[in-house]
Amino acid sequence: MLWACVILPSLPLDVFTRGQSPADAAKPFAVATGGRTPRIVVANAAAHAAGVDKGQLVSASLVLASDLVLRDRDPGAEATALAAVATWATQFTPAVALAPPDAVLVEIGGSLRLFDGLTKLTVRLESGMRELGFAAHLAMAPTPTAALLFARAGKSRVKKSGVRLDFSRTLNTSRAGQGKVESDPTFFLDALAPLPLALTEADPAVIATLKAAGITTFGQACGLPRAALARRVGADFVALLDRARGVKADPRPPFVPPPRYMGKIELPAPVASVEALAFAVNRLAVELAGWLTGRGLGILEMALALAHERYIAVATGVPATHVRFALAAPAREHAHLVLVLRERLARVALPA
Numbered sequence: 001m002l003w004a005c006v007i008l009p010s011l012p013l014d015v016f017t018r019g020q021s022p023a024d025a026a027k028p029f030a031v032a033t034g035g036r037t038p039r040i041v042v043a044n045a046a047a048h049a050a051g052v053d054k055g056q057l058v059s060a061s062l063v064l065a066s067d068l069v070l071r072d073r074d075p076g077a078e079a080t081a082l083a084a085v086a087t088w089a090t091q092f093t094p095a096v097a098l099a100p101p102d103a104v105l106v107e108i109g110g111s112l113r114l115f116d117g118l119t120k121l122t123v124r125l126e127s128g129m130r131e132l133g134f135a136a137h138l139a140m141a142p143t144p145t146a147a148l149l150f151a152r153a154g155k156s157r158v159k160k161s162g163v164r165l166d167f168s169r170t171l172n173t174s175r176a177g178q179g180k181v182e183s184d185p186t187f188f189l190d191a192l193a194p195l196p197l198a199l200t201e202a203d204p205a206v207i208a209t210l211k212a213a214g215i216t217t218f219g220q221a222c223g224l225p226r227a228a229l230a231r232r233v234g235a236d237f238v239a240l241l242d243r244a245r246g247v248k249a250d251p252r253p254p255f256v257p258p259p260r261y262m263g264k265i266e267l268p269a270p271v272a273s274v275e276a277l278a279f280a281v282n283r284l285a286v287e288l289a290g291w292l293t294g295r296g297l298g299i300l301e302m303a304l305a306l307a308h309e310r311y312i313a314v315a316t317g318v319p320a321t322h323v324r325f326a327l328a329a330p331a332r333e334h335a336h337l338v339l340v341l342r343e344r345l346a347r348v349a350l351p352a
Contacts, residue, residue, distance in 0.1 A: 002107070003109075008136055011134070027046055032070055308321070327340060
């Protein structure tokens with residue numbers, strides 16, 4: 001088996017900015033915690049350039065960037081976005097699992113022949129995440145737990161979408177189209193050894209206990225006597241180590257895509273042109289195309305709701321403009337769906 005972990009290091013930010021056009025990306029934007037003393041959770045490149053950073057008080061950030069646009073963190077929107085990414089990934093394999101709060105696990109070992117080898121498949125995963133509007137980091141391993149560890153170890157170094165094969169020396173793909181992958185178990189374990197235990201899904205109290213004893217890495221924990229380790233921190237932690245190394249089965253609850261697609265995207269600022277609106281709608285079309293491909297379906301009808309600003313809704317009594325689309329034949333190709341949407345949007349008359 002070969003698992004890919006797609007981790008979204010700036011998910012709290014991306015749920016607000018993925019509908020943003022490239023021109024608007026130059027404006028400083030950040031997401032903050034709530035409460036009496038809100039702090040920055042994540043900021044975009046423009047905000048970082050102004051000195052805004054994670055953990056900073058919002059009051060201090062506004063001194064550095066007076067034009068900083070702020071949003072409160074929205075865990076619900078993040079969970080919805082993670083499910084949308086998982087739904088999109090079902091076009092590559094039915095073996096998809098969520099790893100909240102910011103990762104999706106995809107078993108791609110059985111799909112390599114279908115997608116003409118590992119390199120082409122990883123490129124499709126990476127480019128697809130960019131088209132969806134998420135900064136992403138991709139890591140791989142023979143087990144889902146290990147793939148998640150590799151992804152977490154690398155996500156802090158990712159500024160843009162990118163592919164990183166954390167144990168790439170273990171991956172030897174045969175001639176194009178065969179999709180065969182062979183791995184070196186020794187190197188796989190060597191790659192796991194230096195990873196911090198803090199990256200695992202273990203109980204924080206267990207991590208603290210081991211840290212007090214000078215045990216901070218995966219390799220150090222694996223080198224301890226198993227019986228003594230289980231007595232000290234519990235059998236669950238030992239089982240986690242075994243699942244990561246492939247010694248023990250590592251089942252993950254399968255993600256079940258929704259029976260009906262419904263996507264939503266936030267616009268961080270009012271949109272006044274069809275071109276800017278089409279940019280955001282394109283993100284939803286990518287999601288829709290992935291859902292259709294994963295289910296082996298084509299679409300004949302779809303609807304788009306364009307929500308208006310509150311003062312427009314009050315003045316006109318129209319909270320949203322609903323646009324319906326009908327296709328002559330079932331379709332699921334992203335390019336075709338976008339073309340239909342853009343042509344129809346160009347003829348829509350909005351109240352403002």
